[in-house]
Amino acid sequence: MAVRQRLPRAFYCRPTLHVAEDLIGKVVVHRARGRAPVAGAIVEVEAYIGESDPACHAAPGPTGRNAPLYGPPGISYVYLNYGMHYLLNAVTEPEGSPAAVLIRALAPLEGLDTMRRRRGGRGRVPDDAALARGPGNLSRAFGVTLRQNRMDLVDSNLGIEDWGLTMGPLSWGPRIGIRVGADRPWRCWVTGHPAVSGRRGPATP
DNA sequence: CGTTCGATGCACT
DNA sequence: GTGCATCGAACGT
Numbered sequence: 001m002a003v004r005q006r007l008p009r010a011f012y013c014r015p016t017l018h019v020a021e022d023l024i025g026k027v028v029v030h031r032a033r034g035r036a037p038v039a040g041a042i043v044e045v046e047a048y049i050g051e052s053d054p055a056c057h058a059a060p061g062p063t064g065r066n067a068p069l070y071g072p073p074g075i076s077y078v079y080l081n082y083g084m085h086y087l088l089n090a091v092t093e094p095e096g097s098p099a100a101v102l103i104r105a106l107a108p109l110e111g112l113d114t115m116r117r118r119r120g121g122r123g124r125v126p127d128d129a130a131l132a133r134g135p136g137n138l139s140r141a142f143g144v145t146l147r148q149n150r151m152d153l154v155d156s157n158l159g160i161e162d163w164g165l166t167m168g169p170l171s172w173g174p175r176i177g178i179r180v181g182a183d184r185p186w187r188c189w190v191t192g193h194p195a196v197s198g199r200r201g202p203a204t205p
Numbered sequence: 206c207g208t209t210c211g212a213t214g215c216a217c218t
Numbered sequence: 219g220t221g222c223a224t225c226g227a228a229c230g231t
Contacts, residue, residue, distance in 0.1 A: 046223070055223065065216055083213030085224050102223060136224045178223055197224095 003164040009154050012073035016092040016099040020047045020188050023090070023160070025167040028106055030142045031157045036114050038142050040106030040132050041165055044189040044196045046175045048089070049099045055181035058098035068150050069098035076158060078139070078149040085136030088144050090153055090160065104176075104187075106132035107195040108141075109163075115141040129194040137197075168193065171203040 007026065012019055023042050031037045048056040057066040057079070068077040068091055077089040077100050089100035108115055108131050115131040119141050132138040139145070144158070151158045171191045174182050176198045185203075189196045 048223075057223080060217075063217070079216090079223090080214065082222065082224050083215070085213095087223060089223090104223085134224070175223070179221090 003162060005162045006154060007074075007160050007162060009072070009074040012090060012092050012153075013094055014092065016047045016049045016101060017186065019090070019092045020045045020101045020186070021170065023101055023103070024170060024188060024190060025165045027109065027161045027163045027165070028088075028103060028142065029159055029161055030144065030148075032143045033157075035143065036111050038111030038114050039109045039161075040138075040142070041109055041163075041167070042103060042105075042160075043107050043167065043193045044103075044105035044187070046102040046104055046188075047099070047186040048102060049093075049186070051098060053181055053184070055175065055178040055184075056098070056100075062098075066098065069100055071095055071150075074152065074154045076148055076151045076153055078144060078146055080146060081136070086139040086145050086148075087135045088139055088142075088148070102135060103138060104135045105189070105195050105197050106138055106142075107193065108132055114143075118143060133195050134197040171201075173199070173203040 029039045051058045058069045072095045073092050075091045081087050088103045091100045093099045116125050132141045153159045167190045169191045172185045173187050175187045191202050
């Protein structure tokens with residue numbers, strides 16, 4: 001583990017599609033109080049860009065919930081979806097330009113026992129590749145809830161680091177699970193990686 | 206394999 | 219009151 005560098009704010013203060021692609025292979029780390037740290041490599045992301053993107057939470061303009069999107073880059077944006085799943089985003093672009101990258105899947109690296117304990121609540125314990133596969137599962141495995149909203153990813157218990165990992169070739173395709181703006185190919189994943197949710201094969205035009 | 210569908214809470218109109 | 223940036227169980231083929 002020669003390199004464990006926390007990503008600086010400048011990393012996030014760039015065009016969202018660039019940030020999304022560069023986040024692949026970076027490592028999400030959560031050091032919750034009194035718990036063993038958990039870490040996983042990002043293998044799947046989606047970009048949500050601006051008020052003109054109908055699927056972005058900023059589409060209706062500023063509201064109480066989407067305020068973090070309008071704030072400085074490098075901050076987390078977490079919200080509750082379908083009444084039961086927390087979804088983790090990293091805010092991008094300069095302050096005032098509402099955009100973010102949704103972290104959809106991680107390949108577990110450290111703290112696997114903690115992830116299994118958090119995921120195993122009901123039903124069987126998933127295999128390792130499935131522990132943080134899908135944005136809702138990811139948040140459960142990593143202990144991310146609304147308490148992790150608006151955290152500074154550059155300097156807090158929740159952050160994203162560069163461990164010098166190399167991932168396989170990337171694919172781009174339509175975003176998953178949205179009913180508007182599904183035409184934009186703003187989902188990026190490591191082609192064929194077992195920890196990717198939904199379709200993980202190469203993009204098929 | 207594939208598709209359907211219920212659970213579940215809250216922001217927003 | 220409506221509609222989700224989801225998940226997994228329960229079917230059908």
